[in-house]
Amino acid sequence: MSADVTSRTEPQPAFKGLPLGPVLIIGTGLVGASVGCALTAIGEEVHLRDRVPSHARVAAGRGAGQVENISPDAVALVVVAVPPRALPGVLSGALEEFPHAVVTDVGSVKQGVLTALEANTAELGRYVGSHPMAGSHLAGPITATADLFQDRTWVVTPHAAARKDAVEAVVALAEACGARTVVMDSAEHDLAVAAVSHLPHAVSAMVAAGLENRPADHLVLAGQGVRDVTRIAAGDPDLWEQILTVNASAVGRELTALGQRLTELGQRLADHGDVRELLEAGRRGTRAIQGKHGTAPIDYAAVQIEIPDAPGSLARLFAHADELDINVEDISIEHDPVRQVGWLKIHVLPNRAEGFAEAMRQRGWLVV
Numbered sequence: 001m002s003a004d005v006t007s008r009t010e011p012q013p014a015f016k017g018l019p020l021g022p023v024l025i026i027g028t029g030l031v032g033a034s035v036g037c038a039l040t041a042i043g044e045e046v047h048l049r050d051r052v053p054s055h056a057r058v059a060a061g062r063g064a065g066q067v068e069n070i071s072p073d074a075v076a077l078v079v080v081a082v083p084p085r086a087l088p089g090v091l092s093g094a095l096e097e098f099p100h101a102v103v104t105d106v107g108s109v110k111q112g113v114l115t116a117l118e119a120n121t122a123e124l125g126r127y128v129g130s131h132p133m134a135g136s137h138l139a140g141p142i143t144a145t146a147d148l149f150q151d152r153t154w155v156v157t158p159h160a161a162a163r164k165d166a167v168e169a170v171v172a173l174a175e176a177c178g179a180r181t182v183v184m185d186s187a188e189h190d191l192a193v194a195a196v197s198h199l200p201h202a203v204s205a206m207v208a209a210g211l212e213n214r215p216a217d218h219l220v221l222a223g224q225g226v227r228d229v230t231r232i233a234a235g236d237p238d239l240w241e242q243i244l245t246v247n248a249s250a251v252g253r254e255l256t257a258l259g260q261r262l263t264e265l266g267q268r269l270a271d272h273g274d275v276r277e278l279l280e281a282g283r284r285g286t287r288a289i290q291g292k293h294g295t296a297p298i299d300y301a302a303v304q305i306e307i308p309d310a311p312g313s314l315a316r317l318f319a320h321a322d323e324l325d326i327n328v329e330d331i332s333i334e335h336d337p338v339r340q341v342g343w344l345k346i347h348v349l350p351n352r353a354e355g356f357a358e359a360m361r362q363r364g365w366l367v368v
């Protein structure tokens with residue numbers, strides 16, 4: 001790690017350094033097009049390029065920028081958002097084609113890309129890797145949104161030869177997209193995401209794989225628990241095959257450790273041993289995760305409200321929450337399998353929950 005690479009987790013000041021661009025985004029799927037939408041929304045000039053031209057056109061249609069070419073000399077920042085195995089080639093091509101640009105990528109694994117570039121690229125000072133910790137199980141430009149990175153963590157991974165202004169430009173990019181930056185070296189980043197992103201995906205996929213051949217009368221009992229655990233398993237297997245393979249050794253270590261915990265649980269169940277101790281450790285793990293905006297974890301209180309499956313219900317409910325000056329910290333929704341209603345869980349500060357529930361009842365909502 002170079003001397004000035006430090007972990008920054010405190011809130012960052014609002015981005016003030018417009019314009020960042022002209023910006024060129026290469027790879028206009030979910031992440032690339034979302035970056036384009038976020039930057040275009042604040043007035044940046046954004047150009048879009050994709051191996052599949054229709055993806056760039058769809059991204060442009062969603063407000064991510066323009067497909068018209070730009071002179072290579074004019075490009076100030078290139079954001080590469082292609083799948084992990086394509087990154088080294090596209091990045092070294094971009095460093096060559098755009099001689100004055102800072103070049104970054106948003107790939108989910110960082111060290112292998114840097115190692116490949118170090119071997120093949122003479123001028124690495126203008127490259128600084130990064131990784132927004134926000135995404136979805138959906139793919140492609142049609143799923144892009146301007147607020148994907150709002151209040152989320154965006155890791156910036158400088159290396160020893162990175163130019164200071166290049167690091168600053170990538171931090172500015174993340175902040176312009178509404179994210180909170182954490183600066184970390186690539187190898188450490190890969191260890192961290194193996195635990196907090198890649199292992200969860202692998203586990204989610206393997207739990208979901210076990211559902212495939214279950215009888216339908218078992219699956220009809222599926223409630224929010226199994227949906228929460230398996231949501232990310234719906235992610236694109238082509239993308240995740242690359243992410244897991246490129247970070248295979250760190251993910252492998254996490255899988256081994258998880259396997260030991262699962263074996264221990266199975267053993268204790270068989271021996272009528274202390275299972276609660278392992279579940280307590282699990283609960284402590286959920287509380288170890290930082291809260292929104294990188295703050296200490298808060299145990300929000302959930303107020304559960306029935307909403308009719310009808311147009312305008314959600315908008316009406318949020319309008320009432322707004323009238324009551326309730327800050328909605330998080331929401332989740334569960335659909336009633338039988339009736340045409342949903343159950344919306346609104347997470348609020350614990351000291352506001354009771355008053356909020358009562359005031360919503362008075363406005364005619366069914367609150368549990």
Ligand SMILES: NC(=O)c1ccc[n+]([C@@H]2O[C@H](COP(=O)([O-])OP(=O)(O)OC[C@H]3O[C@@H](n4cnc5c(N)ncnc54)[C@H](O)[C@@H]3O)[C@@H](O)[C@H]2O)c1
Pocket residue numbers: 026027028029030031032049050051052055081082083084086090106107108109131132133134135136137138139140141239243
């Ligand atoms: N999906 C997520 O949740 C998420 C979150 C953070 C970072 N990432 C990373 O962002 C990158 C993009 O992921 P995504 O989810 O946007 O995928 P995506 O499939 O939605 O988009 C990828 C785009 O790259 C294009 N592409 C592929 N190879 C190309 C090439 N050689 N040149 C130009 N374009 C090319 C594809 O046509 C596609 O439009 C990946 O490296 C991924 O690891 C993904």
Ligand SMILES: O=C(O)C(=O)C[C@]1(C(=O)O)C=C[C@@H](O)C=C1
Pocket residue numbers: 107108132133134135136137196197198232
């Ligand atoms: O929200 C999701 O669906 C995600 O899986 C996003 C997620 C993550 O693990 O947090 C997935 C992979 C990316 O590299 C970054 C973000």
